[in-house]
Structures are given as C-alpha cells and as structure tokens.
Amino acid sequence: MNKQTRIEMFTRLRANNPHPTTELNFSSPFELLIAVLLSAQATDVGVNKATAKLFAVANTPQAMLDLGLEGVMEYTKTIGLYKTKSKHIIETCQTLLAKHGGEVPRTREELEALSGVGRKTANVVLNTAFGQPVMAVDTHIFRVSNRTGLAAGKNVREVEDKLMKNIPKEFLMDAHHWLILHGRYTCKAQKPQCQTCLINDLCDFGGKTVV
Helix, strand or coil: CCHHHHHHHHHHHHHHCCCCCCCCCCCCHHHHHHHHHHHCCCCHHHHHHHHHHHHHHCCCHHHHHHHHHHHHHHHHCCCCCHHHHHHHHHHHHHHHHHHCCCCCCCCHHHHHCCCCCCHHHHHHHHHHCCCCCCCCCCHHHHHHHHHHCCCCCCCHHHHHHHHHHHCCHHHHHHHHHHHHHHHHHCCCCCCCCHHHCCCHHHCCCCCCCCC
16 A cells, blocks of 8 residues: 555545544543553443443542452453453552552553553553554454555554554554544454445455445
C-alpha cells in the first residue's frame, strides 16, 4: 500500500468518525488503566458492566486497596481470568501509591513496570488518557493491518513498528481507534463486511466478499 493510498484510507476513516475513542467507559487515567487491565480476552461490554459497579465504590488506588483482593474479585468475577486480573489490580494500586503518589505514570517504562501491564496496555493508556501518538496493537488491529496491506507483519511488535512508520502523522493520534473499530465491526475475523467497507477499493485482501 503506497503513501497516497494510506492517506486516502485514513481520510475516509476520519470523515466517517472524526472523534473516535475507546469503547471502554472511564473518567480518569486510573479508571482507564484498570479497565484495560480487565479487558484482556474479554469484551468491552463485559468490562463496562463490571467497572460501572466497581468504580462506583472504588475509583482511586487507595479505595481499591481498601476493598482488598476478595472485594475486588466480587466485582470482577464475571470477567475471564478475574482472579489473576484482580491480583494485578491490587499490586498495581500498591505500586501507584508507593512510587507515583497515587497517580498513573505517563511513560511507557513506568507503566510497563506495573503488575499486569504490558506494552499494549501501556500504549492504550498513553494514547487514550495522555494523548500520545502511539499504537496499541490488539487482535483486531493486527488482522486489519495484515489484511489491508497497511502494515504486514508476523507478530504484534513488527506490525506496531510498521504502523508507526506507515501512518501519516496527521492521523496517528486517532489511528488506533479507527483501526480497532474497523476490525471489530467491519473487517471481522470470520465474516468481513466487505460490501459495506469504506476502504474496500484500497484494500489488498485477497478474500474479499465483493469485487
């Protein structure tokens, strides 16, 4: 996919959704961090249902610690891997209070030092909470990047590096959200909705359901 095609691709995505954002509900960087920690191998809808109740009683590191591990698990038990995730939440809150004054850090290195936080989670927080032009690659973005020819790669990091290089700078801030939403609702894994795709004519995918 050449540069002009990439510009056209994101111009269309932007025109269709000028102000994209995450479908996770949050009202602070801390709430976003916890929501993203819970979202691995879970749907945003399921996470939002759990966090609506959890954040109503605990939306700061100290309040979360006051609930304790058992208390947190009561709110997260509807989410897959909730025991491990709840443990990460407690440990992360302890670190936030001990090392960061209860605030969510703004660097990738400090975020990745938190329990349960990997590169993808750190990138989501940096982009969505702090407005940094970074790229969090999940399964949807990995699929869309490879299918379309935007950024082909064998692994997540390879795709992330190519996206950072290939996406025109004017689109980079919101590109994560456009691509994830496109993968979630249009460029689906099993049944891609090529007939309603905004970028069908720009895409390199060989298995298009329409020509």
